[in-house]
Amino acid sequence: MKLSFRWFGNDDLVTLENIRQIPNMNGIVSAIYSIPVGEVWPVEQIKEMKQKIENNGLNLGVIESVPVHEDIKLGNSNRDQWIENYKQTILNLSECGIQTICYNFMPVFDWTRTTLHHLNSDGSTSLALSTEELKKLDPLDESLSLPGWDESYDKDKLKDILKQYSTVDEEKLWENLTYFLEAIIPVAEKAQVNMAIHPDDPPYSIFGLPRIIKDKESYARLFQLSSSSANGITFCTGSLGANPYNNLYEMLDEYLSLGKVHFMHVRNILLHKDKSFEETAHVSNYGSIDMVRILSLLKKHQYTGYLRPDHGRMIFKESGRPGYGLYDRALGASYLNGIWETLS
């Protein structure tokens, strides 16, 4: 297991100088955020980012994410050009030494919560999702802005794209994912890059949009699409854990044994009966997920890939990108250090 930390580039309030001071932290998970979705990532820009990270005593371990253009997810007639671009980006990243790319196939919205500032009893705040609140949310409400909502769309564009999705059900989305993977996996395999699809977060349909990477059945179908190890996954405990029917430990055990897990996102949530949840501190007794059990499985399968502490609470009066402050994620990393060392 190699410990890593997400960094949002030069604009991130959390600096590389800070990240490298977290014990045993070597890997950086990042992306080039300035490149429009779908465009090819130029080798020069990748190298520049990589160099900056290495100048700070760290290494660029994982790209999270290379986003997939909506035309690909929609299966629009112009998707082939976007797919060609995606292939070229894989090749360019490979040329720069990248071996793992995280991506997702969620229509329009990435991870979704109903509040970014849930107040915990210790005065910290965290992201939370209320299923009741979620039902009331209208993505076309002008005043609404939540993380994971693609800000590259204005409301008119959003209306248009939601309309396009009205003919895309889960089956159609699977077809479009299949088409995409059939094109890119052979390229990734040849370039020795592991593609690691991130589960949908939350792992069920929102706003009537289809979501397909969410449970045991999803993964069985995904792995049937291509047996190549390049067709792998990011196992995200917090995302998958938001469905009480997902047995995280059985799933992880199986996917590790299949060699399909290329990247680990580790965070904890406190899951309620109605599937609402709050994100908590990483430690097991704060949430619903048994972290020692998760890491024991990684140890059992001698997992050598990257793992990162995922969303943290906002603590110590920090302000910044919700879920991605420095302090609680650093506490999470240290806690995981303690578990990992004890399991050794």
Added chain:
Amino acid sequence: MKLSFRWFGNDDLVTLENIRQIPNMNGIVSAIYSIPVGEVWPVEQIKEMKQKIENNGLNLGVIESVPVHEDIKLGNSNRDQWIENYKQTILNLSECGIQTICYNFMPVFDWTRTTLHHLNSDGSTSLALSTEELKKLDPLDESLSLPGWDESYDKDKLKDILKQYSTVDEEKLWENLTYFLEAIIPVAEKAQVNMAIHPDDPPYSIFGLPRIIKDKESYARLFQLSSSSANGITFCTGSLGANPYNNLYEMLDEYLSLGKVHFMHVRNILLHKDKSFEETAHVSNYGSIDMVRILSLLKKHQYTGYLRPDHGRMIFKESGRPGYGLYDRALGASYLNGIWETLS
């Protein structure tokens, strides 16, 4: 094991609001720093501090320290009054529900280092002791000021007190400790308060002053003075670990089995061949101490006392009291959480 955190009172830049946000952190280790050494701690002031801590969702677990007046350590003829005061302070603390008092019996200087700002390769800084540098230090040098140096003395007073110690060798210091313990231990025992002597730091003579709580032989002798469990110890991994001949694990195992360990200070140091050391991050692979082994012994003996992460590095551009910043101690606590949970 109960996790705790040192707090230096209202002037501490690290606030109780911050401390309570560290996962599983319930206990506070503190003292009333405004009371002159030797004076009785009034019940009202203790209650005020306790209340403030409880108002922040924490509890006052350990007093660190009730300092011992130099007249007691020197065995001066006026020591009895200071000892009477000390007894009364024990009773007053007991009345407020305190069950553990940390103290030390180091002449003049508490913990001593040669630099507070050793630069680590990750850009963090930490306390360090160079045995070569220590030899060159003159405590009477006007320009010198280091932590652990009692600032209640000016240089003339310091000169005077060092002169008084010229007739106090280790044997004499043992006599004076014996006299002190014979007076206070019965009082502490009756009041159900555990006294927990802190080892000398570093655990050897400095500036020609005697130091007596430093190794296996010290503890054997200490425990012979009184078999009462009120005559106990603070086991400090960092202090005792600075003597390469101390086998921390054997010592801790034995003292736990004797019921003598009432408080744990857990920190790591990187010890060099000449006994110089730097304080490091808590994680085992950063220093010379095996933290999993330490906590395994606590688990083995079902230790139910308080433990605190000790000195941290200065990380994340924090400035403040050297060794006692918020961030690296919080990382230490989280790391210890991970170990403890995994051992469960």
